[in-house]
Amino acid sequence: MPNAKPKPSLDADIAPFWEAAKKHEFVLMRCKKCGAWYFPAAYCRFHDNEPLFGNMEWAKASGRGKVFSYNVSYRAFNPAFAGDLPYVYALIELEEGPLISSNVTGCPVETVKVGMPVELVWEDNPDGYPLPKFRPD
Numbered sequence: 001m002p003n004a005k006p007k008p009s010l011d012a013d014i015a016p017f018w019e020a021a022k023k024h025e026f027v028l029m030r031c032k033k034c035g036a037w038y039f040p041a042a043y044c045r046f047h048d049n050e051p052l053f054g055n056m057e058w059a060k061a062s063g064r065g066k067v068f069s070y071n072v073s074y075r076a077f078n079p080a081f082a083g084d085l086p087y088v089y090a091l092i093e094l095e096e097g098p099l100i101s102s103n104v105t106g107c108p109v110e111t112v113k114v115g116m117p118v119e120l121v122w123e124d125n126p127d128g129y130p131l132p133k134f135r136p137d
């Protein structure tokens with residue numbers, strides 16, 4: 001389909017994230033042994049990980065964080081995003097630790113700053129996979 005926004009990857013290692021997103025649940029991968037959080041899926045770096053992923057689980061996260069880095073797009077790299085201009089593409093440092101790439105919405109693009117507290121807001125999509133976006137908290 002021309003000018004369609006790309007759809008999320010549904011590889012097995014990230015599918016649980018998108019299944020939770022359908023219910024507006026924000027989950028990250030957490031280590032059952034030590035509680036360390038990861039996103040995307042990873043093995044815990046603090047100890048051995050046998051069996052593979054055996055220590056890891058998807059767990060509900062706060063959805064709160066702060067802007068770690070960002071840029072403002074005034075031109076669309078893909079025509080499907082032209083209607084969104086200008087928009088903020090950002091790395092959000094989540095309260096739990098991991099970084100997630102997303103958009104900052106709900107405020108003028110020039111007001112976004114590094115370190116700004118943000119909270120998750122779900123953006124529903126016609127393809128059935130809500131997208132996690134972030135707005136000023």
Ligand SMILES: [Zn+2]
Pocket residue numbers: 031032033034035036044045046047
């Ligand atoms: Zn661990």
